[in-house]
Each structure stands twice: as C-alpha cells, then as structure tokens.
Amino acid sequence: MPAAAPYSLSAVIFDFDGVILDSATMKTDVFVELYGQTGGPFEAAIRETIWRNGGLTRTGMVAVLDRAILGREATPERIADMAGRYAGIVDKAIYDCPLIDGARELLDALRGTPCHLVSGTPHHVLLGIVAAKGLDGVFATLTGAPDDGTPNDKSAIFAGIVAANALDAARTLVVGDSMTELVGARHIGAPFAGVVAPGIDDPFPPGTATVHDLHGLAALIGIEGTANL
Numbered sequence: 115m116p117a118a119a120p121y122s123l124s125a126v127i128f129d130f131d132g133v134i135l136d137s138a139t140m141k142t143d144v145f146v147e148l149y150g151q152t153g154g155p156f157e158a159a160i161r162e163t164i165w166r167n168g169g170l171t172r173t174g175m176v177a178v179l180d181r182a183i184l185g186r187e188a189t190p191e192r193i194a195d196m197a198g199r200y201a202g203i204v205d206k207a208i209y210d211c212p213l214i215d216g217a218r219e220l221l222d223a224l225r226g227t228p229c230h231l232v233s234g235t236p237h238h239v240l241l242g243i244v245a246a247k248g249l250d251g252v253f254a255t256l257t258g259a260p261d262d263g264t265p266n267d268k269s270a271i272f273a274g275i276v277a278a279n280a281l282d283a284a285r286t287l288v289v290g291d292s293m294t295e296l297v298g299a300r301h302i303g304a305p306f307a308g309v310v311a312p313g314i315d316d317p318f319p320p321g322t323a324t325v326h327d328l329h330g331l332a333a334l335i336g337i338e339g340t341a342n343l
C-alpha cells in the first residue's frame with residue numbers, strides 16, 4: 115500500500131470518547147463518584163475495571179463494575195438507577211469537555227475521506243454533543259448506543275458500515291482508545307490505531323500502533339503511511 119495517506123484510506127471509523135472528545139477521564143471520575151468511595155484500593159479497582167472494559171455502554175459498564183467491584187449481578191432496576199444517575203451528571207458535563215488535541219485539524223485534513231463515528235454513548239446524547247462541538251456534517255454516519263440502554267456491538271456496527279458503504283476494510287482505519295475498538299477492527303480485517311492519552315496505561319497488545327492525540331495520528335497516517343498499522 116502506498117504511504118501517501120490520508121488520501122489512500124477508503125474511510126476512517128472513529129470512536130468518540132477519548133478519541134475525538136477528551137471526555138474519558140471525566141466519565142471515569144463520575145463512575146468513581148457514583149460508587150461512593152474515593153482513594154485507596156477501591157478507587158483503583160474501579161479505574162482498573164473501566165480501563166480494561168473501555169468502550170462499553172453506561173448500562174454495560176454498571177453491570178461489569180457491580181460484578182467486578184461488588185461481586186454481585188446487578189438487577190435491571192439497579193442498572194437503570196445507576197445509569198440514570200450517571201446520565202444526570204455526564205450528559206451535562208460532557209459539553210465542557212474539549213476536543214482531543216488535533217481532532218479538528220485531522221478531520222479537516224480528512225475531508226474527502228468518509229469518516230464514521232461509532233460510540234457507546236446513547237445516540238441522542240451523541241448527536242447533541244457532536245452538534246455542540248461544531249462537528250455537524252463532518253461524519254458520514256453517526257452511530258450511538260440505542261437510547262433504551264441495549265448494548266451495542268461495535269464489531270457488528272463496523273461490519274455494517276463496511277458493507278453498507280462497500281468499503282475496502284483493509285483500507286478502512288479504525289481509531290479507538292479501548293480494546294473494544296481493536297477487537298472490532300480485527301473482526302472486519304481493518305488496520306487500527308490506538309489513542310493512549312499521556313499518563314494512561316496503554317491497554318493494547320504489544321505491536322499495536324498508538325498515538326497520544328490526533329496530531330500524532332495525522333503524523334502517523336500522513337507521514338508513515340498506513341502499511342504499518
């Protein structure tokens with residue numbers, strides 16, 4: 115493959131939180147707050163669990179946290195209550211989160227290359243924050259989680275995007291900050307680049323291409339090409 119990207123890419127599939135919007139740390143902080151203890155091993159265990167399970171919907175994360183941290187299966191009522199409290203904080207605070215460094219410049223540079231947005235955030239919340247950040251019209255498609263809290267399967271969504279748009283998966287770059295997106299990229303046979311914020315442990319297997327921000331991604335795909343991803 116020629117190393118002249120981004121124009122050699124058929125498309126790019128972006129995750130949102132921690133990739134386009136600098137919101138991942140805020141969201142983790144809210145879970146720590148909701149679980150009611152800060153400091154010490156309890157907080158560390160919550161952060162570790164979220165880090166290992168990045169990319170889940172909020173309802174999915176409550177189920178995972180209850181199992182991992184509290185050692186119990188969350189009832190549907192418990193999940194709805196916690197997800198509702200989470201939404202009450204996060205769905206306002208998210209508007210104060212800045213874009214990841216280099217996001218706007220990269221999206222500008224990629225005009226002409228279809229960019230798709232896939233997020234575990236509820237779809238109506240995703241549309242609102244994308245518009246508020248001035249990103250209307252930037253993405254060819256936007257796919258959030260169902261508003262009823264049903265989990266979304268990123269692997270299936272990625273496959274659907276490739277099929278619906280007749281994309282060459284091998285030239286469709288997936289960009290994410292968690293294993294969920296890497297697994298989805300492998301599922302469709304697409305190259306992957308991980309965004310790992312400074313100070314965050316790299317969650318990806320050795321050999322995974324990673325960048326600190328989207329200036330780094332622009333350098334990776336613009337200068338080094340996509341052959342190494």
Ligand SMILES: [Mg+2]
Binds near residue numbers: 138169290
């Ligand atoms: Mg993310």
